[in-house]
Amino acid sequence: xxxxxxxxxxxxxxxxxxxxxxxxxxxxxxxxxxxxxxxxxxxxxxxxxxxxxxxxxxxxxxxxxxxxxxxxxxxxxxxxxxxxxxxxxxxxxxxxxxxxxxxxxxxxxxxxxxxxxxxxxxxxxxxxxxxxxxxxxxxxxxxxxxxxxxxxxxxxxxxxxxxxxxxxxxxxxxxxxxxxxxxxxxxxxxxxxxxxxxxxxxxxxxxxxxxxxxxxxxxxxxxxx
Amino acid sequence: xxxxxxxxxxxxxxxxxxxxxxxxxxxxxxxxxxxxxxxxxxxxxxxxxxxxxxxxxxxxxxxxxxxxxxxxxxxxxxxxxxxxxxxxxxxxxxxxxxxxxxxxxxxxxxxxxxxxxxxxxxxxxxxxxxxxxxxxxxxxxxxxxxxx
Numbered sequence: 001x002x003x004x005x006x007x008x009x010x011x012x013x014x015x016x017x018x019x020x021x022x023x024x025x026x027x028x029x030x031x032x033x034x035x036x037x038x039x040x041x042x043x044x045x046x047x048x049x050x051x052x053x054x055x056x057x058x059x060x061x062x063x064x065x066x067x068x069x070x071x072x073x074x075x076x077x078x079x080x081x082x083x084x085x086x087x088x089x090x091x092x093x094x095x096x097x098x099x100x101x102x103x104x105x106x107x108x109x110x111x112x113x114x115x116x117x118x119x120x121x122x123x124x125x126x127x128x129x130x131x132x133x134x135x136x137x138x139x140x141x142x143x144x145x146x147x148x149x150x151x152x153x154x155x156x157x158x159x160x161x162x163x164x165x166x167x168x169x170x171x172x173x174x175x176x177x178x179x180x181x182x183x184x185x186x187x188x189x190x191x192x193x194x195x196x197x198x199x200x201x202x203x204x205x206x207x208x209x210x211x212x213x214x215x216x217x218x219x220x221x222x223x224x225x
Numbered sequence: 226x227x228x229x230x231x232x233x234x235x236x237x238x239x240x241x242x243x244x245x246x247x248x249x250x251x252x253x254x255x256x257x258x259x260x261x262x263x264x265x266x267x268x269x270x271x272x273x274x275x276x277x278x279x280x281x282x283x284x285x286x287x288x289x290x291x292x293x294x295x296x297x298x299x300x301x302x303x304x305x306x307x308x309x310x311x312x313x314x315x316x317x318x319x320x321x322x323x324x325x326x327x328x329x330x331x332x333x334x335x336x337x338x339x340x341x342x343x344x345x346x347x348x349x350x351x352x353x354x355x356x357x358x359x360x361x362x363x364x365x366x367x368x369x370x371x372x373x
Contacts, residue, residue, distance in 0.1 A: 042328055046331055053335055053336065053338070056339055057346065064347045064350035064351065085288065093284075096284065097277075099316070100276075107266060107270065204320045219305050220305055220306075
């Protein structure tokens with residue numbers, strides 16, 4: 001009895017990478033390939049997780065550059081002179097709380113609660129904007145006092161690494177605004193929830209990158225220079 | 226019906242892949258979702274709060290260890306690295322919900338590869354450049370002496 005449906009499924013989806021066959025139920029051992037294709041939610045999350053890891057590898061190149069060039073200052077200022085750790089602590093708090101609010105949004109989205117989804121997304125976005133404002137203020141101060149990215153190799157590496165993270169946060173805020181518009185407009189259908197899953201992965205990953213930045217760039221940079 | 230494996234009847238206990246949230250996954254139509262596969266709002270909220278508190282404590286530890294005389298001077302860098310790595314772990318577990326469940330095997334393997342590659346790039350660069358600078362040192366010093 002199961003032969004036709006198996007053949008049908010094999011013909012449509014020979015490698016079992018797409019949707020589960022209708023009515024096939026829950027596979028017993030999803031993820032081991034024995035219970036049929038994984039749900040689309042798992043496949044989507046896995047694909048985006050691969051992208052995030054590639055992004056982390058990109059950041060590791062910037063981290064390596066910064067660490068190698070931290071002494072190459074050409075007579076310019078070092079980390080101890082230009083970093084204000086109070087700003088760094090405030091930025092860290094903003095991103096951590098933003099990541100937490102993003103997690104709360106996930107809970108609301110999973111329960112199809114529009115009001116709380118929008119509220120927590122707005123909090124996530126506002127904290128992200130505060131972070132960007134603090135970072136822009138720091139960059140502006142450095143550039144106006146003559147310590148811009150052209151001053152020394154150390155400052156080039158600093159602006160490249162922290163700026164790259166800032167660009168990611170900006171892109172994340174654009175995505176966040178899109179999600180805030182799409183929840184009311186399109187509802188909590190599957191594709192929108194998958195899109196939100198990817199956004200939350202992206203946002204949490206940015207906070208993980210920031211852990212590396214405040215540890216390596218700001219704290220270790222300050223005490224070893 | 227050749228593939229009718231003798232499986233557990235009733236609500237099947239399987240762990241949902243979970244980078245994001247525990248709920249929202251599909252389940253067998255008509256079956257009441259089991260408690261294990263569908264944690265309550267309270268338990269999920271508790272997970273996020275525990276993650277936030279632990280991450281905040283580790284962050285505070287990082288900034289606090291910079292104070293004078295809190296940690297033996299040469300050990301500060303190692304302390305910062307430990308705090309940072311611990312916080313990354315906290316984020317992975319409590320915010321990204323990376324677990325050891327079967328559905329997370331692929332994610333964990335991808336993460337392991339990512340960590341391997343990141344360490345190649347990061348520590349490899351530092352190692353190579355340190356030795357290169359070390360070997361270049363006499364030349365650079367000579368140049369500076371000529372220039373000055």
